[in-house]
Amino acid sequence: MPSPHRYTGHHHAGLTVGLLGGSFNPAHAGHRHVSLYALKALGLDRVWWLVSPQNPLKPRAGMATLAERMAEARRVAAHPRIQPTDIERDLGTTYTADTLRRLTALYPRTRFVWLMGADNLRQIPLWQHWTRIFRMVPVAVFSRPTYSMGALGGKAAKRFGRRRVDEHRAKGLAGLEPPAWVFLRNPLHPASATAIRRARARGSQPL
Numbered sequence: 001m002p003s004p005h006r007y008t009g010h011h012h013a014g015l016t017v018g019l020l021g022g023s024f025n026p027a028h029a030g031h032r033h034v035s036l037y038a039l040k041a042l043g044l045d046r047v048w049w050l051v052s053p054q055n056p057l058k059p060r061a062g063m064a065t066l067a068e069r070m071a072e073a074r075r076v077a078a079h080p081r082i083q084p085t086d087i088e089r090d091l092g093t094t095y096t097a098d099t100l101r102r103l104t105a106l107y108p109r110t111r112f113v114w115l116m117g118a119d120n121l122r123q124i125p126l127w128q129h130w131t132r133i134f135r136m137v138p139v140a141v142f143s144r145p146t147y148s149m150g151a152l153g154g155k156a157a158k159r160f161g162r163r164r165v166d167e168h169r170a171k172g173l174a175g176l177e178p179p180a181w182v183f184l185r186n187p188l189h190p191a192s193a194t195a196i197r198r199a200r201a202r203g204s205q206p207l
């Protein structure tokens, strides 16, 4: 199957696509776990893993090449509906607000949902034009060990508090007018890329 960005808009007519942006340095079972949960809970047709050329807030040191991260993401995804893509490289975007503006223009009939872990809900007020992200597409946030409480008490959750929908409406989220977001009570998954990098540096398995 070709990578998603080589499709043209009309092939995507009517599809509902979750976008999981990340450094994927490296991809791990946690990414796969939340993607499978999102496919089901949100009724998505696809999840695209947007393997970021470079997170604007993360150091370049220790970042594997995009080609290496893509290759590992393909191995880890191993599911026909989970599609790693380096489309941000082709679009020339690193800021999520820019990526979403370009994707929604390129695929006008596709319904996109932005997916992220609770750590990023906490951090998103530091992203460029972050409120535009909430105004462009519905957002689904995954529970993640240690982060969920802090995220729900954070600035983004408060700012868009009145636009939060209950999880029992998660299936309809993609069809709601943004801003609309849901906090998913998915089973927790402990994997983290930081832990994997540390373990690899020590030559051991992550705990």
Ligand SMILES: Nc1ncnc2c1ncn2[C@@H]1O[C@H](COP(=O)(O)OP(=O)(O)OP(=O)(O)O)[C@@H](O)[C@H]1O
Binding pocket: 020, 021, 022, 023, 024, 025, 030, 031, 034, 115, 116, 117, 118, 119, 120, 142, 143, 144, 145, 189, 190, 191, 192, 193, 194, 195
């Ligand atoms: N175990 C997990 N549970 C829930 N969400 C996760 C999990 N791992 C990653 N995510 C989410 O997936 C997206 C991409 O994650 P990313 O590639 O940054 O991995 P990471 O493990 O958070 O990396 P790092 O430790 O380097 O920050 C982010 O929105 C992140 O919150």
Ligand SMILES: O=C(O)c1ccc[n+]([C@@H]2O[C@H](COP(=O)([O-])O)[C@@H](O)[C@H]2O)c1
Binding pocket: 020, 021, 022, 023, 024, 050, 052, 054, 055, 056, 057, 058, 094, 095, 096, 097, 120, 126, 127, 128
């Ligand atoms: O737009 C921004 O300013 C911005 C700042 C930090 C992170 N992001 C995006 O957030 C997603 C998660 O990044 P990461 O590195 O935590 O996996 C990824 O798609 C990044 O491009 C975006």
